[in-house]
């Protein structure tokens with residue numbers, strides 16, 4: 001295995017920093033169980049250093065002409081693309097995701113975000129409000145120091161999706177990656193400095209949940225953006241409220257994918273595969289409740305099983321591999337437990353359900369398909385965050401909508417139909433932040449992304465994210481005399 005040990009556990013003020021007093025973080029390659037790097041969770045001294053330098057760098061950064069800030073972000077995008085191969089390899093080692101995915105969905109998506117926000121930095125402006133003589137103008141100001149906290153599944157992409165709009169608005173960011181995937185954000189921090197960002201503007205502190213918790217309540221912090229589970233979101237949202245801090249919460253889901261009887265079955269099967277087995281099922285927006293019209297359910301399931309059987313499970317660094325291991329053994333154990341729950345609840349196991357033969361080492365698990373699933377089963381109600389698909393059948397449009405919405409989550413939803421009116425009609429009634437018609441899981445940075453209900457608050461990407469990384473100052477300008485009562 002390549003040497004991926006970073007020069008320090010944290011990247012602060014333009015340089016690697018180490019403090020071995022922090023608890024050890026073992027970075028494990030999910031395909032073999034090998035420890036590939038050893039880091040240390042941030043100590044209070046490291047956290048203080050990161051926040052102090054971010055506070056200083058933010059002032060310098062916000063004072064630059066926006067066009068210059070945009071140029072730095074676009075340079076970051078260029079470097080990410082130039083180094084895509086090396087960054088993708090590192091992401092694969094960090095997460096266990098197949099290289100065929102990381103080459104197209106991680107640093108490249110991060111680069112898209114940096115390019116997008118680099119391009120609009122200079123057009124983040126206020127407005128002028130005429131009052132018939134007097135007028136008001138508004139200034140869109142940065143919030144200050146933002147904290148980003150990431151999940152393990154898309155470490156590079158999450159760090160870019162959070163930092164690009166934050167920095168475009170003139171903020172600094174201290175980013176804490178998931179303790180399970182600590183490597184990639186450090187590379188992004190190096191690249192920011194190389195591209196000309198002031199030292200301290202984007203710092204990375206690695207650590208466990210307690211480090212995240214310490215960041216969220218620190219008086220130097222003005223905003224917190226979390227990508228994580230609902231239970232963590234609830235804690236972080238509450239802790240941020242103590243200091244009336246701004247928040248963005250990108251949380252979990254149990255999203256519906258509805259396949260109507262008039263759908264193109266081959267496309268719907270492709271979408272169901274992407275919505276459940278990409279990244280070995282570790283995607284927040286996955287369409288894990290696949291509602292299929294009863295008339296086509298049998299044909300759909302048969303084709304789905306036939307195609308899923310051809311998936312190549314293997315070494316994630318092999319370009320032929322479609323399905324790699326899960327991020328940790330603990331996460332896999334949780335998924336295997338859900339598979340047992342599904343069986344005991346009476347769902348029919350159509351495919352998979354265990355550890356693939358010949359893959360006893362590493363955190364491998366088979367892509368798993370259940371049919372005959374009902375809404376009350378736990379495998380249909382709870383987020384599993386692994387490659388487990390539940391097929392449910394329905395007979396009317398109204399029924400499909402009602403059942404799709406009967407969840408506390410509201411991250412995403414998909415509809416497959418060849419009836420254009422039905423597609424729009426159904427999507428209009430679905431309680432989800434992101435919907436697809438005849439597609440699934442594509443998240444271009446030009447489109448806002450985020451959840452409703454328990455799946456989150458705020459939006460990432462697009463111009464919408466700017467609202468969540470800036471605040472408006474109103475300035476009243478009087479051209480007339482001041483009237484007073486006496």
Ligand SMILES: NC(=O)C1=CN([C@@H]2O[C@H](COP(=O)(O)OP(=O)(O)OC[C@H]3O[C@@H](n4cnc5c(N)ncnc54)[C@H](O)[C@@H]3O)[C@@H](O)[C@H]2O)C=CC1
Pocket residue numbers: 149150151152153154176177178179207208209210211212213214216227228229230231232233235236249250251252253283284285383385411451455456
């Ligand atoms: N909506 C979205 O955009 C996405 C949501 N997710 C969700 O993330 C979850 C999986 O990721 P996990 O890493 O297991 O989530 P998690 O909630 O366990 O951890 C997320 C991050 O929060 C940190 N953390 C834990 N406790 C904390 C605390 N008290 N204060 C501050 N930070 C704390 C962790 O160290 C980690 O960096 C799933 O539920 C998934 O749906 C994942 C990717 C995208």
